Amino acid sequence: MNGLRNLYFTLIGLFLALPLIVVAGVSVNEKQTLAFPPKSFSLSWYGEIFLNPEWRNALLASLTLAACSAAVAVAIALPLAWFLWRRVAPWANIFQLLGVAPFTLPPVITALGLLTFWATTGFYGQPWTAVVSHAIFFVTLPLVTLSLGFTAIDRSLVEAAATMGADDKTIFRTVVLPLILPYIVSGYAFAFVLSLNEYIVAYMTVGFTMETLPIKIFNALRYGYTPTMASVTILFVATAAVIFSLVARFGDLPKLLGAMAADDK
Amino acid sequence: MRREKPQKLLDYAPIVFPAAMLIVFFVIPFATMIAVSFFQREQAGFYTPAFQFANYERFLSLFFANVLGFSLMLAIAVAICCVLLALPFTYLLARMSRKAQIVWLVALLSVLSLSEVIIGFAWSTLLSRTAGITNLLVAAGIMTEAKALLPSFGAVLTGMVYQAFPYTVLVLYPAIVRLDPTLTEAARTLGASPLKAFFTVVVPALRNTITATLIMVFIFALGSYLLPQLLGRPQHWTLSVLITDQAIYQSNMPFAAAMAVFLVLVTLGLVALTVIAGRKGEAA
Numbered sequence: 001m002n003g004l005r006n007l008y009f010t011l012i013g014l015f016l017a018l019p020l021i022v023v024a025g026v027s028v029n030e031k032q033t034l035a036f037p038p039k040s041f042s043l044s045w046y047g048e049i050f051l052n053p054e055w056r057n058a059l060l061a062s063l064t065l066a067a068c069s070a071a072v073a074v075a076i077a078l079p080l081a082w083f084l085w086r087r088v089a090p091w092a093n094i095f096q097l098l099g100v101a102p103f104t105l106p107p108v109i110t111a112l113g114l115l116t117f118w119a120t121t122g123f124y125g126q127p128w129t130a131v132v133s134h135a136i137f138f139v140t141l142p143l144v145t146l147s148l149g150f151t152a153i154d155r156s157l158v159e160a161a162a163t164m165g166a167d168d169k170t171i172f173r174t175v176v177l178p179l180i181l182p183y184i185v186s187g188y189a190f191a192f193v194l195s196l197n198e199y200i201v202a203y204m205t206v207g208f209t210m211e212t213l214p215i216k217i218f219n220a221l222r223y224g225y226t227p228t229m230a231s232v233t234i235l236f237v238a239t240a241a242v243i244f245s246l247v248a249r250f251g252d253l254p255k256l257l258g259a260m261a262a263d264d265k
Numbered sequence: 266m267r268r269e270k271p272q273k274l275l276d277y278a279p280i281v282f283p284a285a286m287l288i289v290f291f292v293i294p295f296a297t298m299i300a301v302s303f304f305q306r307e308q309a310g311f312y313t314p315a316f317q318f319a320n321y322e323r324f325l326s327l328f329f330a331n332v333l334g335f336s337l338m339l340a341i342a343v344a345i346c347c348v349l350l351a352l353p354f355t356y357l358l359a360r361m362s363r364k365a366q367i368v369w370l371v372a373l374l375s376v377l378s379l380s381e382v383i384i385g386f387a388w389s390t391l392l393s394r395t396a397g398i399t400n401l402l403v404a405a406g407i408m409t410e411a412k413a414l415l416p417s418f419g420a421v422l423t424g425m426v427y428q429a430f431p432y433t434v435l436v437l438y439p440a441i442v443r444l445d446p447t448l449t450e451a452a453r454t455l456g457a458s459p460l461k462a463f464f465t466v467v468v469p470a471l472r473n474t475i476t477a478t479l480i481m482v483f484i485f486a487l488g489s490y491l492l493p494q495l496l497g498r499p500q501h502w503t504l505s506v507l508i509t510d511q512a513i514y515q516s517n518m519p520f521a522a523a524m525a526v527f528l529v530l531v532t533l534g535l536v537a538l539t540v541i542a543g544r545k546g547e548a549a
Contacts, residue, residue, distance in 0.1 A: 008357070015427070016430070022397075026390060034390065076286050079279035079280065080279070082279055088270050102291060104532075105529060106505060108525065109532075112298055112508060113297065117297050136290045193378045196378075197383070199381055214382045221386060221495070236379065240378045244375055248367045248370070253367050254366055254442070257435055
């Protein structure tokens with residue numbers, strides 16, 4: 001049985017890793033050819049991401065967009081999750097539902113809704129519209145991690161603080177915030193990584209005025225192949241792996257995922 | 266402290282910003298899209314307010330029936346493949362040590378977060394003639410000549426299963442982790458082989474979870490937009506591709522919006538089914 005299990009896990013692991021191994025292989029080709037196994041070894045295509053102004057700008061645009069939109073997503077999710085935990089207000093659950101909806105529907109729908117909205121209001125193409133669009137699209141992730149984080153807080157702690165005369169603001173700052181901080185960080189991390197990789201919403205809102213990395217890769221793909229795509233791909237996989245490892249290192253990843261998918265339904 | 270109803274006006278303060286953001290940037294755009302789906306299209310890519318069903322009537326053509334049929338069929342195929350692969354995987358994963366679980370979860374999350382562009386590019390490389398997997402088979406002497414395996418339906422399906430597999434595992438994971446281990450132990454004690462215990466005890470116990478997961482993966486796969494374009498031929502394009510094509514390249518927003526509304530209705534119908542399946546599961 002164990003042998004069978006190991007074989008199955010190896011096969012699944014190969015399935016998940018094989019495309020990335022081949023991409024890693026072609027990314028170290030010295031010449032601009034799509035060849036695997038690589039004909040010669042060179043890391044110059046990794047340097048290209050930072051040296052070539054087009055790729056560097058796309059990388060900077062993506063990083064800025066991800067950092068800002070994840071921050072806005074957390075800014076929306078935190079007070080909402082706090083309110084839902086602190087107050088009895090059944091009507092407010094509708095906002096939880098609204099927060100989960102964009103992520104549950106096919107992304108093209110959220111993208112098209114935002115496109116018609118920005119076009120109608122006349123802001124179409126402004127870089128900040130992408131920040132707001134991504135924040136709304138990914139608000140689900142911090143909302144789910146934060147809701148989970150609040151349920152883990154022992155209410156008697158808050159009660160003790162209240163008995164000793166602390167008002168809501170003080171309670172939030174001195175008791176709740178330190179306890180909820182790991183969940184804020186992981187919610188931010190999830191939103192950040194997914195925003196970094198998101199294509200369709202960014203493309204529909206700012207695709208003609210700004211190039212994020214996924215948009216840049218897709219545009220480059222249409223004109224043929226350049227090894228920079230491969231090196232960017234590996235850079236992105238590595239970034240995601242590092243960020244999720246950090247979340248696992250400082251938080252309880254299985255627990256986070258156990259509740260995340262359960263709430264998703 | 267006990268949860269209490271908001272009493273003062275100030276108690277509502279925390280929810281003002283989130284509520285405003287979600288209403289202005291999600292509810293209103295959604296409503297705008299629905300409104301636009303009834304609008305009249307003008308020549309230069311603009312549209313004027315109207316109330317007509319013409320945009321919806323265009324669905325009735327054979328071409329869109331085919332695209333819709335193909336999109337649904339593809340999403341169903343992806344959902345079935347993913348659940349078949351992920352169910353035993355997640356079951357075995359949940360029984361591994363916590364450390365091993367974390368390593369796999371990090372790997373799955375990393376693949377899940379990958380951009381569709383990147384997945385499409387990676388698979389098109391893996392299936393290409395010059396750098397693809399066929400080169401390995403040639404080196405191993407199984408094939409005589411390397412060849413390209415795309416564009417093809419198989420390539421689209423493989424790419425989409427790759428994209429949806431981590432998602433499937435993560436949807437199944439909480440239910441399977443919480444599955445009572447004594448269930449299988451009892452079956453084993455009574456003499457069932459591990460495989461038999463899996464099929465006769467675990468699978469029936471998870472019946473509702475499996476149904477819900479199939480529907481969720483189906484919706485996830487419906488949203489796939491780039492993979493059919495990067496790995497398939499035009500006849501493999503899905504409704505998502507067509508919506509974007511109409512909105513961006515054909516500048517026919519009303520028609521794109523009508524298709525999107527239709528897609529929402531299909532999705533919501535399925536979410537309702539998921540909820541009902543979940544309710545039944547709780548009752549049982």
